[in-house]
Amino acid sequence: MIKTVSKNGKIMAKTGNEAIAEAMRQIEPDVVAAYPITPATEIVQIFSQFVSDGIVKSKYIAVESEHSALSATIAASAAGSRAMTGTSSQGLCYMSEMLYIASGLRLPIVMTDVNRAISAPINIHADHSDTMSVRDSGWIQIYSENSQDAYDNIIQAVKIAERAMLPVIVTMDGFIISHCMEVVEVYRDIDVKKFVGIYKPKRYLLDIKNPYTLGSIDLQDYYFEHRYQLAKAVVDSKKIILDVAEEFKELFGREYDLCEKYMIDDAEIAMIVLGSTAGTIKDEIKKIREEGIKIGLLKIRIYRPFPVEQVVENLKNIKVVAVMDRSDSCSGAFSPLYSDVVSSLYSHGIIDIKVVNYIYGLGGREINNLHIKNICDDLNKILLGIEKQPYEVKYVNIRKK
């Protein structure tokens, strides 16, 4: 039988969506407002069933759009309640105006985004275009490799959000994780409830004894300071994220960090990636290592705030790196993760490392061991000086004609 990591954990078969809904049942937020969208629909479908069956005491608000879903969540959070929502793709785009309001008002909302491509052309499958389009909105972004990550991340997100006074998005790849049944260790309700604790906001609008104004106009004299405070809070949340991870490990036994290192300590070439492809890369790295090639992986778990120091620390001795982006900025320059990695390195004076940008998997395009092996071969050729570092973005598994 499969052993649990946590003493009181229970091994179950769950899809990513089921794992998130299970965590939400255990967290039992005061308010959930959401609008269904493929492939995130099951989360709110299952959770609303918990509400109507009386399994949770949460208030569920069925709204007519994602803009309203986040607006209602913002209002609930400002009023003083623990509030959550979930969406995907077009839904996240439609929320985008309100995303900035949630972070600007410093409301600790927790949302799941099931990563899905953005229209047009219409497509329901995984890529990171949706969350990348809101990467500068002041929300913490946590990417999940598998259903266990998604479950663990959403539980930690509640605590991170409330301590940092920042909203948090937890992501997982659409269908690849959201609809894939896997082994998930689920913790006891009592332990999850103990971990997230009771939400005690410092101040809230329904505290009628201590009235205050929220969302007032803020012009040349103070807007800049408030935006600076937001940016600083995002940077400072790294410490909070690590503290929460430590507390999580104490109670449940699983270790989390800003990044996850895989065979990178002695590596000469490395890959950097977000989300489910990290697992496929790990599988391929095990095989490539048997050929004597020193390759490693750095999985970015926390994309916002970007773990600049950890990226620098782990890459400083690497010769050639592939930065794998599952979104395309259409910028004429490079894609989001690549830009963040390279500016982290350059700002720390690390300039003699060859970094190649690969874009893969848009709209759910297959990325498998063979593609990863090919990228490894490319990197190895650059390492050995057989080929030069390309100056432009490389596209994986694409027809160019």
Place this chain on the structure above:
Amino acid sequence: MFKEMIEIRWHGRGGQGTKTAALLFAEVSLGIGKYIQAFPEYGPERMGAPVQAFNRISNYPITIHSGITNPDYVVVLDSSIIDSVSIDAGIYYSSKIIVNTSLSVMEISKQININPEQLYVVNATKIALEFIGRNIPNMPMFGALTKIINILDINDVLSIVERKIIKKFRHKPEVIKGNLISIKRAFDEVKN
């Protein structure tokens, strides 16, 4: 002999319980201590349209998250899709294909040009009609796969399946019994 990881592809038509069979196969395998994955292929979902679902079963944690291109086992719930879907895509010399059909291995082998030694047949439709009362061949094909894959004990399978479906059909005990009998019947009847 248990390979490090077994990969399975299920073919059926929308409404035949293809995805349900893959999910249940994963749950049963987890029940005996295997690491599992079960995932459907998502296209436009319509009753009757060809659909696929997949399983990975392993003794070790499964980190891979890509599609399955070279399945070890292929389970075909509806032989009428053979004309329009390449059920032999990506198969290799030791892959095994199990087809729901009233035809013989030799007849199917000619139809899809596959080595008859890799083919197994069972009349799951007949079994489903007889014991479940509807043409939902997923449970009998589940039983046939259990036999051919030979990593699960049929009695474990029957007791885990009973536990899983008892909630869903608590008002229809005869359906539970019919499903279990059909699994066992196909387990006994599937042949090369």
